[in-house]
Amino acid sequence: MKILIVNYRYFISGGPEKYMFNIIKKLEQEGHEVIPFSIKSNKNEHTEYEKYFAEPIGGKDATYYEDYKKTPKTIMQMLSRSIYSFKNKRLIKKIIKDTNPDVVYVLHFINKLSPSIIKGIKEMKKPVVLRLSDYFLLCPKFDFLKNGQVCEECLQNGYKSCIKNKCVKGSFFASVIRVVSMKIHKLIKIYNKVDVMITPSNYLKEKLESNGFEENKICHIPTFCNAKNTNMENIGEYGLYFGRITQEKGVEYIIRAYEKLDANHKLKIMGDDSTEEAKRLKEYVKEKNINNVEFLGFKKGEELEKIVENSRFVLVPSIWYENLPNTILEAFSYGKPVIATKIGSLTETIEDGKNGYLFEMGNIEQIVENILKLDDNNLVTKIGQNNIEEIKNTYSVEKHYNKLMEIFEKVKGEKK
Numbered sequence: 001m002k003i004l005i006v007n008y009r010y011f012i013s014g015g016p017e018k019y020m021f022n023i024i025k026k027l028e029q030e031g032h033e034v035i036p037f038s039i040k041s042n043k044n045e046h047t048e049y050e051k052y053f054a055e056p057i058g059g060k061d062a063t064y065y066e067d068y069k070k071t072p073k074t075i076m077q078m079l080s081r082s083i084y085s086f087k088n089k090r091l092i093k094k095i096i097k098d099t100n101p102d103v104v105y106v107l108h109f110i111n112k113l114s115p116s117i118i119k120g121i122k123e124m125k126k127p128v129v130l131r132l133s134d135y136f137l138l139c140p141k142f143d144f145l146k147n148g149q150v151c152e153e154c155l156q157n158g159y160k161s162c163i164k165n166k167c168v169k170g171s172f173f174a175s176v177i178r179v180v181s182m183k184i185h186k187l188i189k190i191y192n193k194v195d196v197m198i199t200p201s202n203y204l205k206e207k208l209e210s211n212g213f214e215e216n217k218i219c220h221i222p223t224f225c226n227a228k229n230t231n232m233e234n235i236g237e238y239g240l241y242f243g244r245i246t247q248e249k250g251v252e253y254i255i256r257a258y259e260k261l262d263a264n265h266k267l268k269i270m271g272d273d274s275t276e277e278a279k280r281l282k283e284y285v286k287e288k289n290i291n292n293v294e295f296l297g298f299k300k301g302e303e304l305e306k307i308v309e310n311s312r313f314v315l316v317p318s319i320w321y322e323n324l325p326n327t328i329l330e331a332f333s334y335g336k337p338v339i340a341t342k343i344g345s346l347t348e349t350i351e352d353g354k355n356g357y358l359f360e361m362g363n364i365e366q367i368v369e370n371i372l373k374l375d376d377n378n379l380v381t382k383i384g385q386n387n388i389e390e391i392k393n394t395y396s397v398e399k400h401y402n403k404l405m406e407i408f409e410k411v412k413g414e415k416k
Contacts, residue, residue: 001408002033004101004126006092008112010038010045010053012300014244015326016108016133019223021045026401035099037092039112052095054088054113057081078111082181085114092117096124103408106130106194115190122193127411130191131198133323137191138211140178141167143248143320150320150343150361155211159183195411198404200324201345207321219407224400225329227391228309232335235380236312239339239371242270242304243327245278250317250341250362255281257367259290265371267315270296270307309334313374316340319361324349332391335384339370355387 007020024034038044040053057077081088096104104121106128121128134142140162144150153161159179161167168174185191197218199205205220239258245251251269258267273282273295285293299307308314314331316322321344328349331338338356340346350356357373359366374380 001103001405001412002035002099002101003027003408004035004037004096004099004104005107006037006104006109006113006117007107008039008109009041009043010036010047010050011041011043015223018326019131019133020107022224022397023400023404026397030401035095035101037095049095049099052091052098054085054091057112079177081114082111082177083114083184084116086116088114089116089120089123092120093124096121096126101126102412103127103129105408108133110136115185118190118193127195127414128193129196129198129407129411130194131200132204132208133200135204135207135321135323137213138207140175140182145248145320148247148319195414196407198407201322202348203321203345204323219403221400221403221407222395223324223326223329224395224397225326225333225391226397227388228305228333230309230334230388232381232384232388234310235377236310236336238266238268238311239313239315240268240270240308240311240336241315241317242299242308243325245269245271245273245275245281247277248318248320249277250319251277251281252284253317253319253362253364254315254367255285255290255293257364257371258293259288260364260368261292261371263292265292267293268296268307268311269293270299270304272298308336311336312380313337313339313356313371315367316346317367318343318346320344322346329391329395332387332395335388337374337380337383337387339367339374353383355383355390 005020005024007016009017012018012021027034036047036049038053039056040050041056044050058074104126109117118128135144136142139154140159144152146165146167159182162179163172163175166172166175168178194217198221199218200223202220205218208218209215241251241254243249254267258265272278282295296307308330314327314336316325316327316338318341324345328338332355338350340350340356340358341361342358343361347358350358352358357370359370
C-alpha cells in the first residue's frame with residue numbers, strides 16, 4: 001500500500017513526531033511505501049519529497065509561535081494557516097497527483113498546515129484517516145486549561161469564554177482568530193470529510209462522542225512501544241521526568257515534592273530547559289537551594305535511553321487530560337513504574353500497585369507518599385515486570401499496526 005503521511009514537523013519535537021517516525025519505520029518494514037508531507041525546516045530529516053513541502057511560518061529556523069518575527073507576512077501566514085490556506089490545499093493536491101497514494105494519514109496540522117488540506121485530499125478522491133494527539137476539536141487552546149486549572153467553559157458556554165479569558169497565548173487577537181477559525185471549520189463541515197478519527201486514549205474518544213462527533217467514525221487505537229532488552233536487576237537510584245517542560249506538564253509539583261525529601265531521593269529532569277517554564281523552575285530550585293533536583297537538558301538517542309534505563313521510576317505530573325503520552329509507554333518498556341496524576345487519560349493507563357501509582361492533581365503529600373512506596377526494591381521489580389508484560393500484551397507495535405491496517409484497508413476499499 002502507498003501511504004501519504006501528513007505532519008507539520010518532519011523532525012522529532014515531541015510525542016507526535018516520535019510516533020510518526022516509528023510508524024513510518026514499521027510500515028516500511030512491512031513493505032508499504034510511505035510519502036511524507038510537511039513544512040520546510042532546517043531541522044527536517046532528509047527526504048526526496050521536501051520539494052512538495054509547505055513554506056514555513058517565520059522562516060526555516062522558526063519552530064514555535066515564540067520564534068516567529070511578527071512581520072506582516074508572518075501574520076498573514078498565521079491567519080491563513082489558522083483559517084483556510086488555499087496555497088497548502090494546492091500543495092497537497094500536487095503531491096497526491098504525482099504520487100497517487102492509496103490513503104492519507106494525517107497527524108498534526110492545525111495552525112501550521114491548515115484544515116484546508118483535508119478538503120484538498122477529498123477533492124483528489126482519497127480517503128483521510130486523522131489521528132488526534134490533543135483536544136483541538138473541542139478546546140480552542142487544545143488542552144482544556146485556564147490559569148493552570150482544568151477548564152471546560154467553552155463546552156458549556158460556547159467559545160466566547162476563550163475570547164473573554166484570552167486563552168490562546170494570553171492574547172485577545174490570537175483567541176479571536178482561533179475561535180473564528182473553529183466556527184468557520186464547523187460551518188463548512190470540514191471534519192465531516194474525515195473518514196476515520198483515531199484516538200490514542202479512550203478518554204478522548206468518549207469526549208468526542210459526548211460532544212457531537214459521529215461514534216462510528218472514531219476508533220481507539222493506543223500508541224505503541226517495543227519492550228527493551230533491559231536488565232531488571234538495574235533498579236536505579238533516581239526518579240525521572242522526561243518530556244516538554246511546560247506549564248501543563250506540572251513539573252513544578254514534583255520539584256516541590258522532592259524539596260520535602262532527603263538527599264538520598266534524587267530527581268532528574270530531562271527535556272529542553274530553555275523554555276520559560278524551565279527557566280522559572282530552575283530559578284526556583286536555585287533560590288530554594290534544592291540539591292536533589294538536576295536539570296539535564298534535551299537528550300536523544302542512546303544517551304536518552306541510558307538515562308531512562310538507569311532511573312528507578314518515571315513521574316508524569318501533568319495537570320491536563322493528556323492523551324496516552326509516549327513517556328508512560330517508554331517507561332513501561334524499560335520496566336519502570338510510573339507515578340502519575342489522577343486525571344483524564346492517565347487514569348485509564350495507570351493502576352495503583354500494578355504499573356505505578358496515581359495522585360490527586362497538585363497534591364504534594366501524595367506524590368511524596370508514592371515516591372517513598374518505591375523505596376521497596378522488590379516492589380519496583382514486581383511493577384517493572386508487570387509493565388514489560390503490559391507493553392507486550394497491550395501496547396505492542398504489532399497490535400497497533402494490525403488495527404491501523406484494518407482501517408486503511410477499510411477506507412481504501414470504500415473509495416473504490
